[in-house]
Amino acid sequence: MDSKQQILTKSNEAKEIFLPNLSADPVIFGFENNGLKVLMLQMNYRQKWLLPGGYVRKDENLDDAVVRILKDRAGITDAYLEEFGVFGKLKRSEFYFEDFDETLFHKQRFISIGYLALYNPSNTTLVKDELSDACEWIYLDKLDEIDIAMDHREIIEKALLTLREKISIKPIGYNLLPEKFTLSELQKLYEVILGKELNRGNFYRKIKNLGILKKLDEQRRGGAHKSPDLYTFDEENYAKALENGLNNW
Amino acid sequence: MDSKQQILTKSNEAKEIFLPNLSADPVIFGFENNGLKVLMLQMNYRQKWLLPGGYVRKDENLDDAVVRILKDRAGITDAYLEEFGVFGKLKRSEFYFEDFDETLFHKQRFISIGYLALYNPSNTTLVKDELSDACEWIYLDKLDEIDIAMDHREIIEKALLTLREKISIKPIGYNLLPEKFTLSELQKLYEVILGKELNRGNFYRKIKNLGILKKLDEQRRGGAHKSPDLYTFDEENYAKALENGLNNW
Numbered sequence: 131m132d133s134k135q136q137i138l139t140k141s142n143e144a145k146e147i148f149l150p151n152l153s154a155d156p157v158i159f160g161f162e163n164n165g166l167k168v169l170m171l172q173m174n175y176r177q178k179w180l181l182p183g184g185y186v187r188k189d190e191n192l193d194d195a196v197v198r199i200l201k202d203r204a205g206i207t208d209a210y211l212e213e214f215g216v217f218g219k220l221k222r223s224e225f226y227f228e229d230f231d232e233t234l235f236h237k238q239r240f241i242s243i244g245y246l247a248l249y250n251p252s253n254t255t256l257v258k259d260e261l262s263d264a265c266e267w268i269y270l271d272k273l274d275e276i277d278i279a280m281d282h283r284e285i286i287e288k289a290l291l292t293l294r295e296k297i298s299i300k301p302i303g304y305n306l307l308p309e310k311f312t313l314s315e316l317q318k319l320y321e322v323i324l325g326k327e328l329n330r331g332n333f334y335r336k337i338k339n340l341g342i343l344k345k346l347d348e349q350r351r352g353g354a355h356k357s358p359d360l361y362t363f364d365e366e367n368y369a370k371a372l373e374n375g376l377n378n379w
Numbered sequence: 380m381d382s383k384q385q386i387l388t389k390s391n392e393a394k395e396i397f398l399p400n401l402s403a404d405p406v407i408f409g410f411e412n413n414g415l416k417v418l419m420l421q422m423n424y425r426q427k428w429l430l431p432g433g434y435v436r437k438d439e440n441l442d443d444a445v446v447r448i449l450k451d452r453a454g455i456t457d458a459y460l461e462e463f464g465v466f467g468k469l470k471r472s473e474f475y476f477e478d479f480d481e482t483l484f485h486k487q488r489f490i491s492i493g494y495l496a497l498y499n500p501s502n503t504t505l506v507k508d509e510l511s512d513a514c515e516w517i518y519l520d521k522l523d524e525i526d527i528a529m530d531h532r533e534i535i536e537k538a539l540l541t542l543r544e545k546i547s548i549k550p551i552g553y554n555l556l557p558e559k560f561t562l563s564e565l566q567k568l569y570e571v572i573l574g575k576e577l578n579r580g581n582f583y584r585k586i587k588n589l590g591i592l593k594k595l596d597e598q599r600r601g602g603a604h605k606s607p608d609l610y611t612f613d614e615e616n617y618a619k620a621l622e623n624g625l626n627n628w
Contacts, residue, residue: 218442243465
């Protein structure tokens, strides 16, 4: 079955089970080799790249829908997803399916709910679905090299801005870093999210003041320099900071 | 025409012009007499209180829909609305219309997009629509005394939590306070949003450090104490802080 026929078959089934006009798009950020990545699918129809999004069943809660979608399309089952934005402009998605007539489920107007999650890529093996040729982590600075469909680049940018705001009021790193990490790795994560370099002394002082780190009696061996100390997150204090926020006032 | 008949008539028209399953609910906060208020409508059908929400036209952008809805239902034309949350649980709104059969437009499942705005109540005269008996500012600490329908109390609470997070990363007050205000009035605004008392010395020092205030050569007269200085916002610096955020890092 070619990819166009496959979409036609899905369309009839979709009309039965999904709400019209509404979709959900998860933006999953990962951190590896000092760079931020985002999870993308390459659809076999037209070979363009998209977020691993989908539709909402008539009989399911919206929050359950996005969890199901991420599992079905990428094999990820344990990401903590938060709504961050709604994309509701006219004609934002219809054009992608221009080869089809107006009766196609996928070609109607969709308002899409954006969800954000931070995820450590090494925690899972990605599993692509039958509609996709690839399911991959793409570094943010490589997004320009792939052909992204609809307004999904705009959705990723809004997610990154949200993350940048969040970093001032919530601790970040628990779902992105390995269990043991150096302060310099944590600083790098903050720098890629904020999009700017930070002064090392200030960063170390501020991050330690949050009380979310535990220094381990272990060092990272093998570098050219003095072996740096390893840290881990203090789970209890991290959870508290997440709940109460890092309030300035 | 009684209120039930009025809804039946609206239902047929609604099916023609609005997207199914999708609504928008604006949460408009005002600040007066040192207290936060929220804009609520009392529907003539069943006399319950609701946010001034509505539906999205098939031919309009989502952002335009919420502006139109707020104008039509409350007469407010100049609020700056920001999306803050999506409310998509099954059975969140259907029960309100239990007197009607399943063909009613209003009784289908709705996923609602919450929008937040800060607004100075003295800037406008509220104008209620034909579906409502009242359109009023209700103080947050009086919400327990009115009968709020659906999950609209939960929507208001989420909006307040969002505002509480925002206050750490964005300046707040420009749309809520009169042009000239005292530092103690501004402190009170921060206190009601944060839900806690702040140390006066710390607050004055931090708020002045943001560089968003201009001290006027004028005092507030008439109190029992020493006449306090009046301030106004420095519009340019305020706009800059709004755009760049009050980043901690």
